[in-house]
Amino acid sequence: MTREDNRSRPATDRVGTICRALRRAIIEQALEPGAKLPEDALGERFGVSRTIARHALGQLAAEGLVELRRNRIAVVATPSWQEARDAFDIRIELERLVVRQLAGRLTKTQIAELHAHVDAEDEARNGPDAISIRLATEFHILLASMTESPILIRYVSEIAYRCCLTLSLFSRPHSSECAINEHRLLIDALAKGDAEAVMSLMHHHLDSVASRALVAQTRPRGRDIMDILAPYAEPPRAARVKATG
Amino acid sequence: MTREDNRSRPATDRVGTICRALRRAIIEQALEPGAKLPEDALGERFGVSRTIARHALGQLAAEGLVELRRNRIAVVATPSWQEARDAFDIRIELERLVVRQLAGRLTKTQIAELHAHVDAEDEARNGPDAISIRLATEFHILLASMTESPILIRYVSEIAYRCCLTLSLFSRPHSSECAINEHRLLIDALAKGDAEAVMSLMHHHLDSVASRALVAQTRPRGRDIMDILAPYAEPPRAARVKATG
DNA sequence: GGCATGTAAAGTGCATACAGTTCAACCTCC
DNA sequence: GGAGGTTGAACTGTATGCACTTTACATGCC
Numbered sequence A, B: 001m002t003r004e005d006n007r008s009r010p011a012t013d014r015v016g017t018i019c020r021a022l023r024r025a026i027i028e029q030a031l032e033p034g035a036k037l038p039e040d041a042l043g044e045r046f047g048v049s050r051t052i053a054r055h056a057l058g059q060l061a062a063e064g065l066v067e068l069r070r071n072r073i074a075v076v077a078t079p080s081w082q083e084a085r086d087a088f089d090i091r092i093e094l095e096r097l098v099v100r101q102l103a104g105r106l107t108k109t110q111i112a113e114l115h116a117h118v119d120a121e122d123e124a125r126n127g128p129d130a131i132s133i134r135l136a137t138e139f140h141i142l143l144a145s146m147t148e149s150p151i152l153i154r155y156v157s158e159i160a161y162r163c164c165l166t167l168s169l170f171s172r173p174h175s176s177e178c179a180i181n182e183h184r185l186l187i188d189a190l191a192k193g194d195a196e197a198v199m200s201l202m203h204h205h206l207d208s209v210a211s212r213a214l215v216a217q218t219r220p221r222g223r224d225i226m227d228i229l230a231p232y233a234e235p236p237r238a239a240r241v242k243a244t245g
Numbered sequence C: 001g002g003c004a005t006g007t008a009a010a011g012t013g014c015a016t017a018c019a020g021t022t023c024a025a026c027c028t029c030c
Numbered sequence D: 001g002g003a004g005g006t007t008g009a010a011c012t013g014t015a016t017g018c019a020c021t022t023t024a025c026a027t028g029c030c
Helices: A014-027 A039-046 A050-063 A081-102 A108-126 A129-145 A150-170 A177-192 A195-213 A225-232 B014-027 B039-046 B050-063 B081-102 B108-126 B129-145 B150-170 B177-192 B195-213 B225-232
Strands: A074-076 B074-076
Touching: A014 A039, A014 A050, A014 A129, A014 A150, A039 A050, A050 A150, A050 B050, A081 A129, A081 A150, A081 A177, A081 A195, A081 B081, A081 B150, A108 A129, A108 A177, A129 A150, A129 A177, A150 A195, A150 B081, A150 B150, A177 A195, B014 B039, B014 B050, B014 B129, B014 B150, B039 B050, B050 B150, B081 B129, B081 B150, B081 B177, B081 B195, B108 B129, B108 B177, B129 B150, B129 B177, B150 B195, B177 B195
Parallel strands: none
Antiparallel strands: none
16 A cells, blocks of 8 residues: 555565565574575575565675675575684674664654564574574664665675674574563663773673574584584594494 | 686687677666667677577666666666665775785785786876776775675676666766876875775775766756757757758 | 506586566557 | 547566486396
8 A cells, every 4th residue: 555565565675575585594593504405405495486486586696695606506695714714703793883873862662662572582582492592683774774874784784694694604502591581671771871881791791692692612613514524523422333233 | 817718718608798898888888778678689709599588687687787677678777866875875885995905914925916907007197088997896806706705796896787877977077197196095095004095095086987977966856868969959060951841 | 455447326516498577668648 | 639548568487398418226237
């Protein structure tokens, strides 16, 4: 009625739909880094031709969520440790910018919306990890979207997704309790309006998320399959020596 | 020899080729904001099918250089004044990060390379504006590429191109002399190694570039075609009244 | 049995065909 | 002469087909 008939999205932005679906599957770790994404399979799954699937993969590759190599099946991106560190560094600066613009400028409605989101995070705390990771990420995107700066929104979303991806790669079982609390502190500081304080809060929040995840450079360069498999290459104690041996 | 047979690029990354060509045409203002980019025409021009051209447009749209609206011809992006302002704000933070990582860490070779680039800027000073704008932008990208952080490189490049696009929209005839000098100052400070100083220098450099370009909000919202055409709406003196008339 | 080789299946790269939409000139009717 | 409708050309959206590349498996040789 308003601008575009938005019931069931008849404008059929099919590549957008696929992108959203894949993005979500990736950050919920239903698709782990390295997972294959053949065009045929995607097309069939979403009821479209390879053309569309291919285009969607192109977009996701531009966002850094998918790796595309010529003549090879697309895979979910596997960021190296260094890339993860870099991503967090950038993210910190971008999100400091977000809260700087937002401090003291949020309406009551917006603050309520933020609180509601954190409540949802709280509820999901005992559910599957994937959900709480996604909600934590979406909190930051919600924040960014309140700047109403399309460019900033896009960049923060993109890098938040990438960071989320690395969490699933490097992070231990993931205890997000403190993070949730930090989100509440952020909201309060934003409402209070001291830009410097909020920026510093955001900085430390992201820093601690990053260091919780990237507990020291676990692997010199994480992309080498040999390195990744190293910890698993120890002889499994008293296990299968092969029944025939 | 080194990594990928790069003579004449036989791996035929055709969409990449088209993207590069268009990017360059855009920042050199051969293609002005609003210029139409029909898939057929691009395909024919580059000797490929629409499929490829379309894919390239998708990538450029993801970078924000091209605007894609359903069922409509793609056009070169026309950022609003506010978007331009936002882009520069983000750019400042990103490039502060760049120089923070680079300060005191550049090799002599790299410093020489930077100086060489600024020399080139100097030489182009009396040439066409388009070239000096491009070179100025490429200086920043060169800087970013020295961080060797793919993510940072990509973001800085992308936003630098967008800012460049803005310059061509809002900027007056463009006097870049002081900017060139500021580039030299940046290099010196980088070599000296005081991170804080370089960051501040970069901040002011970009700030002044931005304010030189965005001299107060010229148009409340710059995307309205009527506003853009206002200065051109004067009656064309004694021109074509149609021979048949 | 282990390693090289060949070969078919799976998958991507790309062009093309066709359907649906937009746009602009033209035409009609006032 | 101008507002509004109409039609065809110009484009985009998408599926499909074919050629080429990669991959995995089976076959054969040592």
